[in-house]
Amino acid sequence: MTVSISIRLRSRRNRHAMRKCSERVAWALVAAGAVAAPVLADELSSKTAMSRGWEFTEQGGADLFNNVCAACHQPDAKGAIGAAAYPPLAADTKLASTDFLLAVLLDGLRGMPPVGSMMSDEQVADVVNYVRTHFGNSYAGAVSAAEVSAARRRSKSAP
């Protein structure tokens, strides 16, 4: 929680000055990027920008893995266990099959939503190739966007 604490310290310093601003004035400051906005951009926006709308905007396997797959399978790809489990993707023999991996991304698997439906063919290929060559996996044979496209046409979610 160090992050929250740094916000708190900064907040206390600015509190007196900000209170004097009426809502409108404070607004003008933010809109103009005069005071608060650059401070925030500087101190807070350490991560990549978040997606707008209903499709992932992350590009490249690493970025997609870290912002999508890691939500459940965890940043180290080792999965997690609660009342049931998110399987590890690290050192996972199932990843030998690109067909399996594409089907999971495009159709989902049990409780897992078909996250590939919110990605382009290129993005799906990138993240599949990334996970098959990282986290103790080293499978040969990269998937192409064209192959993803073909798999998508075969998938349940095909239009």
Added chain:
Amino acid sequence: MSDGATPSLSRRRLLELVGASVGGSATYQFMTRLGFASESPYRGAIKLEGDPKGASVIILGAGLAGMTAAIELKRAGYKINVLEYNLRPGGRNWTLRGGDVYTELGGATQHCEFDAGLYINPGPWRIPYHHHAILDYCRRFGVTLESFIQLNHNAFLHSAAAFDGKPQRIRDIKADFEGGVSELLAKATRKGALDEAVSKEDREILLEALRSLGALDNDFRYRAGDASSAHRGYAKDPGGGVDAEPVNGEPIGMHDILTSRLWRGLQNFLNYDFQTTMFQPVGGMGRIGEAFARQIPNGIRYGAKVIGVTQNETGVTVAFEDLVAGGAVQEVRVDWCVCTLPLSILSQIPINVSARMKAAIDAVPYASAVKFGLQFSRRFWEEDEHIFGGITYTDLPIRQISYPSTGLNAGGKGVLLGGYTFDGPNSYEFTAMSPAERVRRAVEFGAQIHPQYLTEFENGVSVAWSRVPFTLGCAGDWSDEARSAHYNDLCQIDGRIVLAGEHASYIPAWQEGAILSALDAIQRLHKRIIAS
């Protein structure tokens, strides 16, 4: 009622006659028979008639579905036994208060630092007036409810890409959109453009209605003036004494509203699920789960992780890890089983049911959703912006900011729902962050709407449902195709096992769906048991 005039009395005319001659309740009964008034699937407290002769039922999961089943089956004379993974009742019915500690999947632990009396509901947070079953249980179990404010005309609609990113009052967008549309429609009507579609008599009434509902002036225009101010409010409100005359504001033009896309936010106030009156329990949604659990004292075994369900002709055996005793595996053997585990969990547990039911269990993805609770040193939304309850909708990744419906106008600190995403990329992106990073981002985004965030923020928590250990997701996210292929199979009694929960309802993600599903399941199960 179309003009396809029938020779007989029109239905509406018939109703007017009934209403006029014998009064409202007769009209209502008559309407119900004609299918006008919607029929509630909830028929009041259930009565399970007949002696179960000491039959035993194990209920898996102590959420609202499981506890509903347990309470009613116990009342009917069954021996009941409830297994619950968590160390508390309620499941997704859950409130986080100061002092609570929550560890998500991956191990990140948050210590909620809210002041006394402040809370956030990470799961369900509002109850529609037409969710009759949960309202009835709240009444019967003594859960005090208060209004949940869904629509506050003075909250905001916001888009980073519209009006230079400055949030707009809901009343302005709503009144100006309705006024603008009414003006256009009135113009078309008066030009004769609708002559083929609307009869001459109805045109007169239509114009009258447009003027009234669209706040048009005497010339059917929507302009700055007394009529529009009566809907949108004033640039300067009427006062008392000297210099008290109100000043009318200038409406936002139709082009600006349309291109801003802010009208999209208005749908949140039109949907049946979100219409007033909505409710919340005093003190947090978790009060409902706590009240349910009090009905079955010592009936719930906590810290029990189900790892297998096996049935044969004579009974059901449930294996579970006793998490309180270091994970020691135990077994319970009973006659019947009501399983309310989320399908995200159940789909990973060995269970010998029919292939069709197993396919149904495996067919439902679970939505990703994230909520944020942010405590501020003062209720600036009330003090500075005169927003008392309600929800601001935005196209920022946080999607919405909900202001507390309690403690209104009393000053002091407050906790906002600082964001609530449901499905979509942002839910995954927030989930992938550490809890601290999520909160930091929510503060950063919220400050674009309320600059006071920067000076008043104190502490916060976030719950990303895909990392919630007891559900691995928010709720069953049925597609139409999956529902038509699998829903009926999911709801069957399979040997000695029946499933229940929001996932086995047509009201997914709502507590009402969980309760109605449980009531339906146990009534069918009871009937089978009594008959056997």
